[in-house]
Amino acid sequence: MKQLGIVGQSVRRRDGIGHVTGQTQFVDDVTYPNMLWLRMVRSPAARGLIRRIDTSRAEAYPGVATVVTWKDVPNNWYTILCLIGVEPNDEPVLAQEEVMWQGEPIAAVVAETETIAREAAALVRVDIEPLPAVRDVFEALAPGAPIIKKWGTNTFMYEGMPMRRVRFGDVDKAFAEADHIIEGSYQVTPYEHAPLETQACVVKPEPDGRLTIHSNTQALYFTMDNTAIILKVPSHRLHMIGGTVGGGFGGKVDVVTEPVTAIAAMKTGRPVKWRWTRAEEFQASSTSGGWRMEYTDGVKNDGRIIARKVRALHDAGAYHRHSPYGVTKHSANLQGPYYIPNVWVDAYCVYTNRQPASALRGFGVTPASFAAEVQMDRIANTVGLDPWAIRFINAYRNGQTKAIRKKVEDATLIETLQAAAKLVNHPLPEKFLAMHSNDWKEA
Amino acid sequence: MRMVSFTLNGKPAVALVGLVESLRDVLREQLHVHSVKAGCGQGGCGSCTVLMDGEPIVSCLLSAALAEGREITTVDGIGTPTSLHPLQQAFYDNFAAQCGFCTAGMITVAKALLDHNPHPTRAEILEALSGNLCRCTGYLPIIRAIEDAAARMDGGR
Amino acid sequence: MAKKRGRGLAALHYPTGMNLGGDPTQALIYAQPTGAFVVKLASTDLGQGLKTVVGQIAAEALSVPLDSVIVDTGDTDTAPHCMGTFASRATHRVGNAVMMAANEAKHALLEVAARELEASPRDLVMADGEIWVRGSPTRKTTVFAVALAAHFKHGTTISGRGIFLKPKSPLDPETGACDPDSTEAHVTTVADVEVDTETGEVRVLKLSSAYEVGRQVNPKMVEGQIVGGAVMGTGIALMESCFPGYPALEPHPASFNEYVMMGAADVPEIESVVLEYPSVDGPYGVKGVGEMTANSPLPAIVNAIHDALGVWITELPVTPEKVLRALEGTAGGT
Numbered sequence: 001m002k003q004l005g006i007v008g009q010s011v012r013r014r015d016g017i018g019h020v021t022g023q024t025q026f027v028d029d030v031t032y033p034n035m036l037w038l039r040m041v042r043s044p045a046a047r048g049l050i051r052r053i054d055t056s057r058a059e060a061y062p063g064v065a066t067v068v069t070w071k072d073v074p075n076n077w078y079t080i081l082c083l084i085g086v087e088p089n090d091e092p093v094l095a096q097e098e099v100m101w102q103g104e105p106i107a108a109v110v111a112e113t114e115t116i117a118r119e120a121a122a123l124v125r126v127d128i129e130p131l132p133a134v135r136d137v138f139e140a141l142a143p144g145a146p147i148i149k150k151w152g153t154n155t156f157m158y159e160g161m162p163m164r165r166v167r168f169g170d171v172d173k174a175f176a177e178a179d180h181i182i183e184g185s186y187q188v189t190p191y192e193h194a195p196l197e198t199q200a201c202v203v204k205p206e207p208d209g210r211l212t213i214h215s216n217t218q219a220l221y222f223t224m225d226n227t228a229i230i231l232k233v234p235s236h237r238l239h240m241i242g243g244t245v246g247g248g249f250g251g252k253v254d255v256v257t258e259p260v261t262a263i264a265a266m267k268t269g270r271p272v273k274w275r276w277t278r279a280e281e282f283q284a285s286s287t288s289g290g291w292r293m294e295y296t297d298g299v300k301n302d303g304r305i306i307a308r309k310v311r312a313l314h315d316a317g318a319y320h321r322h323s324p325y326g327v328t329k330h331s332a333n334l335q336g337p338y339y340i341p342n343v344w345v346d347a348y349c350v351y352t353n354r355q356p357a358s359a360l361r362g363f364g365v366t367p368a369s370f371a372a373e374v375q376m377d378r379i380a381n382t383v384g385l386d387p388w389a390i391r392f393i394n395a396y397r398n399g400q401t402k403a404i405r406k407k408v409e410d411a412t413l414i415e416t417l418q419a420a421a422k423l424v425n426h427p428l429p430e431k432f433l434a435m436h437s438n439d440w441k442e443a
Numbered sequence: 444m445r446m447v448s449f450t451l452n453g454k455p456a457v458a459l460v461g462l463v464e465s466l467r468d469v470l471r472e473q474l475h476v477h478s479v480k481a482g483c484g485q486g487g488c489g490s491c492t493v494l495m496d497g498e499p500i501v502s503c504l505l506s507a508a509l510a511e512g513r514e515i516t517t518v519d520g521i522g523t524p525t526s527l528h529p530l531q532q533a534f535y536d537n538f539a540a541q542c543g544f545c546t547a548g549m550i551t552v553a554k555a556l557l558d559h560n561p562h563p564t565r566a567e568i569l570e571a572l573s574g575n576l577c578r579c580t581g582y583l584p585i586i587r588a589i590e591d592a593a594a595r596m597d598g599g600r
Numbered sequence: 601m602a603k604k605r606g607r608g609l610a611a612l613h614y615p616t617g618m619n620l621g622g623d624p625t626q627a628l629i630y631a632q633p634t635g636a637f638v639v640k641l642a643s644t645d646l647g648q649g650l651k652t653v654v655g656q657i658a659a660e661a662l663s664v665p666l667d668s669v670i671v672d673t674g675d676t677d678t679a680p681h682c683m684g685t686f687a688s689r690a691t692h693r694v695g696n697a698v699m700m701a702a703n704e705a706k707h708a709l710l711e712v713a714a715r716e717l718e719a720s721p722r723d724l725v726m727a728d729g730e731i732w733v734r735g736s737p738t739r740k741t742t743v744f745a746v747a748l749a750a751h752f753k754h755g756t757t758i759s760g761r762g763i764f765l766k767p768k769s770p771l772d773p774e775t776g777a778c779d780p781d782s783t784e785a786h787v788t789t790v791a792d793v794e795v796d797t798e799t800g801e802v803r804v805l806k807l808s809s810a811y812e813v814g815r816q817v818n819p820k821m822v823e824g825q826i827v828g829g830a831v832m833g834t835g836i837a838l839m840e841s842c843f844p845g846y847p848a849l850e851p852h853p854a855s856f857n858e859y860v861m862m863g864a865a866d867v868p869e870i871e872s873v874v875l876e877y878p879s880v881d882g883p884y885g886v887k888g889v890g891e892m893t894a895n896s897p898l899p900a901i902v903n904a905i906h907d908a909l910g911v912w913i914t915e916l917p918v919t920p921e922k923v924l925r926a927l928e929g930t931a932g933g934t
Binding site: 001005102133184246370388411419 | 607608609610611612613614615619620622641642643644645646647649651652655656657659660663666671673674675676677681682683684685686687771773774775776777778779780781783784785786787788789790808809810811812814815816817818819820821829832836840841842843846847848849852853854855856858859861871872873875876877878879880884885887890891892894895896898899900902903906912914915916917
């Protein structure tokens with residue numbers, strides 16, 4: 001490997017001194033004279049029809065500058081996801097006709113101080129006629145379930161089908177040839193990014209008509225373009241400033257902060273700050289999705305997995321966000337770092353009336369790796385091999401073909417198995433020590 | 444509303460505080476001490492930790508009025524870029540900060556620990572850090588930095 | 601009433617880049633008159649240290665001292681598009697864009713230096729802020745002098761543009777065939793756990809891992825991801841849930857007091873080795889690492905629990921209650 005100069009050196013962080021002296025500037029440290037604070041009013045119901053939104057008492061509360069509702073949103077859809085194939089628009093910026101999850105944003109109170117905004121938020125009255133809520137993926141898929149999405153099913157439609165598919169080889173034929181059929185069910189429940197810094201933005205109207213947006217988003221241009229579409233202004237009217245984020249983990253990717261704050265700034269002509277509370281981060285920000293995964297593997301006596309069939313159900317919560325993409329990523333990576341010649345995957349993106357799920361560190365791959373690796377040990381147990389052996393036997397090599405029909409390249413699983421065994425002083429038989437990722441040749 | 448006077452990092456400070464205003468908010472919004480972070484407002488994360496008369500407290504849960512007459516120390520009073528405290532130098536050298544949001548609180552708590560106990564055991568360090576969360580580093584570099592600082596302050600003994 | 605120990609294994613891959621590609625990043629680099637180089641990005645540093653590694657990659661590619669590189673991010677008025685920091689894409693895509701921009705800027709710099717030294721750019725060597733003619737070390741100049749000359753004598757720009765895009769892959773809806781990523785990193789993690797069969801508590805004693813990441817730009821920062829990910833992964837495996845009664849909507853934690861996360865006292869011993877097998881198209885062979893580190897603990901810990909207890913607990917998080925139920929032979933696992 002080529003020797004380099006500064007790449008490969010553990011140079012200390014260029015923002016390190018700022019961090020240790022508390023001088024690194026985060027979005028919440030941005031403040032302007034005449035700045036207002038925003039507080040969101042959220043749905044108390046998991047599902048229902050909005051009969052009335054009454055903001056009059058909040059608007060009259062001393063110190064309140066304005067209250068923003070769906071009426072103030074020029075294009076009331078979180079719409080940019082169509083660029084990554086996530087359609088149709090399903091999530092309003094602010095709820096208009098219905099609420100789909102407990103915590104859905106309905107109205108933003110904008111006031112002189114955070115305290116006043118919080119007090120006035122309690123005065124916003126929303127009348128909701130409750131509807132039966134769907135709580136989990138099995139409920140959502142059961143015959144006769146309430147259909148909560150306007151296109152007529154509780155699943156995302158992937159090119160006309162209710163699931164993302166992988167079809168490689170012939171699993172039924174391979175199951176017939178297998179010596180063992182090994183099943184396993186795996187479940188992951190939603191968890192939170194919980195960065196120490198909550199989502200926040202400050203929007204300042206500029207004299208030339210532009211808006212300066214300080215944001216801790218993980219994706220500045222994505223946020224800018226999405227906000228522009230929602231505001232129905234050209235993107236060049238917006239100026240995003242950011243780049244220093246107090247922890248992201250995928251929790252600062254959905255554009256759920258800047259658009260409403262920008263509308264508040266435009267309405268009032270004043271700078272507006274929205275800093276999510278910690279309770280909001282836990283109860284209203286996107287989470288990782290819940291997953292239920294069912295594995296059926298066909299395995300030979302020598303430990304080779306010759307067939308894998310997986311049914312995966314992802315609980316996306318109430319809206320798309322990035323879930324349809326995450327289910328696709330899950331399916332593309334489900335085979336893991338192994339060679340499996342026959343693979344069948346049906347992965348469903350299922351909607352329920354809960355806090356929407358979206359990207360979180362490992363998105364889609366975390367549950368796949370979890371299920372596949374526990375299944376691996378199950379297989380080892382069943383065929384009587386040890387956990388190291390089963391993985392060496394099935395590890396993929398460069399040049400082999402994955403279930404998504406891409407050739408394996410940059411494989412190094414075998415090398416990490418060997419190095420880990422050495423690290424924990426686990427002796428490996430010579431045949432495994434002799435393996436390497438380039439030892440496969442096409443027949 | 445009432446006037447509150449206290450010492451902030453060795454200098455007199457005065458603020459106008461409401462009945463339920465936290466010391467954290469007064470420090471951040473009125474006195475522009477932004478090193479004190481708003482991480483949760485529930486006393487659960489420690490990123491708003493300051494020293495009050497040398498003892499670490501979560502400033503988000505302290506009514507600012509109760510700071511009257513006290514000595515408040517934030518990380519700004521512990522060291523500066525041109526005059527780093529050994530703890531800050533050790534955090535920097537040991538890569539003990541990633542996003543940096545929890546760092547001021549961590550260093551402040553560690554300062555109080557080393558002031559009271561210049562040779563803490565690892566168990567004592569863990570106890571001292573029990574009120575401070577970090578999501579990025581996994582804590583180990585922070586623990587190592589505190590041990591490193593203690594050793595440096597001890598003249599390397 | 602015993603503490604039972606177990607060891608479990610997990611071997612994983614992780615893809616680099618937004619799934620299916622189509623996620624570009626651009627970089628611009630220009631020299632200031634006195635020879636500093638400014639790298640303009642609209643990328644975000646989440647704490648993983650992107651600003652630092654970008655500086656290292658730029659300095660390496662430009663062959664200039666590290667502290668003469670200014671990294672400026674992110675402002676959409678002054679920097680070109682970046683898709684964002686997610687999907688373990690940043691060092692790979694931003695790094696590649698920076699390298700491309702650096703190569704163009706360095707080429708421009710060497711052209712001016714060549715004119716100043718009356719040599720061919722091909723015969724020039726650069727190091728530590730100096731430029732000299734190969735084999736004639738007295739025929740030399742400095743980056744400082746060349747930048748000044750470019751600005752005020754030759755009227756030449758010293759700048760570079762860079763972009764990296766893995767074109768969006770089609771996906772066959774019938775078969776799932778696609779090209780989802782640029783490369784894959786790998787890890788094998790061994791978890792050693794101790795389970796208290798009376799309380800159900802699982803304590804992770806040690807996580808030992810062999811990571812393969814293509815190329816480490818900054819080894820201490822890769823270690824930062826390994827340790828941080830190990831701790832987050834352990835918390836996800838054993839403690840964390842937004843809906844502890846899932847699928848019930850209550851309880852629903854609203855604070856750190858209710859949402860249980862790893863604290864300093866919960867951290868296991870963590871040991872790792874890092875292998876480097878350069879990727880085909882990463883900058884200097886880089887592969888992404890930031891997400892994989894939080895994935896491997898999950899199955900390794902569950903497998904270790906099985907090794908300790910002889911039961912499969914396959915629903916996360918593996919709380920003490922689930923362990924006790926599994927030991928009783930009731931719900932929580934299969």
